[in-house]
Each structure stands twice: as C-alpha cells, then as structure tokens.
Amino acid sequence: xxxxxxxxxxxxxxxxxxxxxxxxxxxxxxxxxxxxxxxxxxxxxxxxxxxxxxxxxxxxxxxxxxxxxxxxxxxxxxxxxxxxxxxxxxxxxxxxxxxxxxxxxxxxxxxxxxxxxxxxxxxxxxxxxxxxxxxxxxxxxxxxxxxxxxxxxxxxxxxxxxxxxxxxxxxxxxxxxxxxxxxxxxxxxxxxxxxxxxxxxxxxxxxxxxxxxxxxxxxxxxxxxxxxxxxxxxxxxxxxxxxxxxxxxxxxxxxxx
Ligand code: APR
Numbered sequence: 001x002x003x004x005x006x007x008x009x010x011x012x013x014x015x016x017x018x019x020x021x022x023x024x025x026x027x028x029x030x031x032x033x034x035x036x037x038x039x040x041x042x043x044x045x046x047x048x049x050x051x052x053x054x055x056x057x058x059x060x061x062x063x064x065x066x067x068x069x070x071x072x073x074x075x076x077x078x079x080x081x082x083x084x085x086x087x088x089x090x091x092x093x094x095x096x097x098x099x100x101x102x103x104x105x106x107x108x109x110x111x112x113x114x115x116x117x118x119x120x121x122x123x124x125x126x127x128x129x130x131x132x133x134x135x136x137x138x139x140x141x142x143x144x145x146x147x148x149x150x151x152x153x154x155x156x157x158x159x160x161x162x163x164x165x166x167x168x169x170x171x172x173x174x175x176x177x178x179x180x181x182x183x184x185x186x187x188x189x190x191x192x193x194x195x196x197x198x199x200x201x202x203x204x205x206x207x208x209x210x211x212x213x214x215x216x217x218x219x220x221x222x223x224x225x226x227x228x229x230x231x232x233x234x235x236x237x238x239x240x241x242x243x244x245x246x247x248x249x250x251x252x253x254x255x256x257x
Contacts, residue, residue, distance in 0.1 A: 024103050027105045095251050
C-alpha cells in the first residue's frame with residue numbers, strides 16, 4: 001500500500017499533541033523509516049523477503065552453510081546502501097530528542113542512519129552493518145572494504161585467517177539479540193511516557209515485544225506506518241503515511257503546540 005493517501009491532518013495534530021506532552025518519549029523504528037533513504041524494507045512493498053528466502057539469506061544456519069548467498073545479495077544492494085543518507089524522518093526524531101520530548105531511539109535497523117542524523121541515545125537491537133566480523137578468528141573489518149572485494153571474492157575471505165565466514169555485525173535469524181541492548185530497550189519501554197512506533201511491521205520478536213511493554217502500560221502509543229500493523233488496535237493514534245513526510249510535520253506541530 002503506497003502512501004499516496006494524504007495523511008489526515010487531525011491524526012498529525014493528535015500525534016503532535018501527544019509528542020509535545022512527552023518528556024520521556026521513546027521512538028521504536030524499523031526499515032520503513034529508512035525506505036525514503038533508498039534502503040529496501042523487508043516485508044513492505046518491494047521488500048527483500050518478497051524476492052529472497054530470508055532463511056537462506058539471513059539466518060545463521062543458512063549463512064554458515066553458504067555465506068555466498070548473503071554476500072551475493074549484499075553485492076546487489078551495496079550501490080544504494082552505501083550512498084544512503086538520513087532523511088527528514090530520521091532528522092525529525094533527532095530534533096524531538098534535542099527538544100526534550102524523546103529520551104532516545106530503539107531501532108531494528110542496522111544502517112546507522114539514526115546516528116548520522118544526530119540521535120544521541122540509540123539502541124541498535126539488531127546490531128550495526130557497518131562492521132564485519134570473522135566467525136572463525138574474530139577479526140573485524142569495515143564493511144566497505146569487504147564490499148570492495150566481492151567482485152573478485154565471493155564469499156569474501158577473512159584477511160587474517162582466510163576463513164570464509166566473514167559476517168556483518170548484525171543479528172541474523174536464529175541468533176540472540178545483544179543482551180545489554182535488549183535490557184536497556186525494555187527499561188526504556190517500562191519508563192517511557194510515550195511510545196512512537198515508526199516504519200515497522202512489528203512481526204519480528206523479541207524486538208516487537210518492546211512497544212508492547214509500553215502498550216500494556218497504557219502510555220500514549222503513536223504509530224506512523226504506511227500500512228496496518230498488529231499493534232494498531234492498541235494505538236492512541238495511527239498516522240497512515242510516509243515517515244519522512246509525517247514525522248517532520250508532527251515535530252513542527254509539536255513545537256507549536
Ligand atoms: N514510511 C512509513 N512506513 C513505511 C515506509 C515509509 N516510507 N516504507 C515502508 N513502510 C512500512 C512497510 O509497509 C512495513 O509495514 O514499514 C514496515 C517495514 O516492515 P518490515 O519490512 O517488516 O521491517 P521491520 O519491521 O523493520 O523488520 C524487522 O525483520 O527481516 C528482519 O532483522 C530484520 O530488523 C528487521 C526485522
């Protein structure tokens with residue numbers, strides 16, 4: 001469902017009022033917040049998992065049995081990924097933190113764009129894809145160096161031990177999430193006075209448990225997504241639209257509220 005449907009002003013105003021009243025708000029984001037930066041989502045329109053088998057590409061078992069599958073897909077996507085920059089949606093969240101409405105962002109994204117946009121408190125539940133680590137000897141490398149080798153080396157070899165299980169520092173299916181990040185995310189959800197969910201289908205657990213903690217506490221829940229999510233029923237307000245358009249407008253109205 002593309003977001004050519006105009007976002008209702010009443011929803012934007014209601015969301016802005018809730019954001020303006022927040023002093024310990026938390027944003028929880030997914031791939032949809034980076035879609036307007038040119039990074040493909042996973043399940044939405046044109047999502048990666050509509051083209052590729054997530055088990056083969058992004059499960060730890062699949063990766064261990066054939067790392068070339070992952071790196072083949074990464075080679076295709078690199079041209080867009082490497083030139084991706086924060087969009088107005090990322091910047092609006094950083095501005096809401098600066099303005100004292102949000103205490104931070106909890107993200108499922110591994111693209112690092114929230115940090116680039118100026119978010120100070122950032123919890124990366126699924127890791128960060130800018131670094132790559134050898135599963136055999138632990139050596140790390142910047143992702144850009146590995147991507148540059150993919151034309152002549154697929155899968156890429158570890159530059160230290162020569163091993164072929166060089167993996168981005170992200171959480172694959174079948175792997176545990178970083179425990180410190182999870183604990184901090186749940187603490188933030190238990191203490192927040194607003195939960196702002198942006199650009200996630202909320203289908204992947206345990207990450208999707210985080211906004212549910214806030215929903216169960218009946219704190220105001222604002223959802224910005226261009227298609228329905230399972231948590232819409234619990235939302236105080238749902239803004240059906242693009243994050244890069246809706247968030248700056250919400251921030252603008254919150255500043256005036
Ligand atoms: N603005 C708002 N919402 C958008 C936009 C946009 N510009 N573009 C897409 N969306 C919505 C999609 O319609 C979809 O509902 O964002 C959601 C993205 O959902 P997913 O693709 O499932 O991404 P996410 O929820 O982040 O996935 C969770 O799954 O594959 C794993 O580890 C991966 O972190 C990822 C996790």
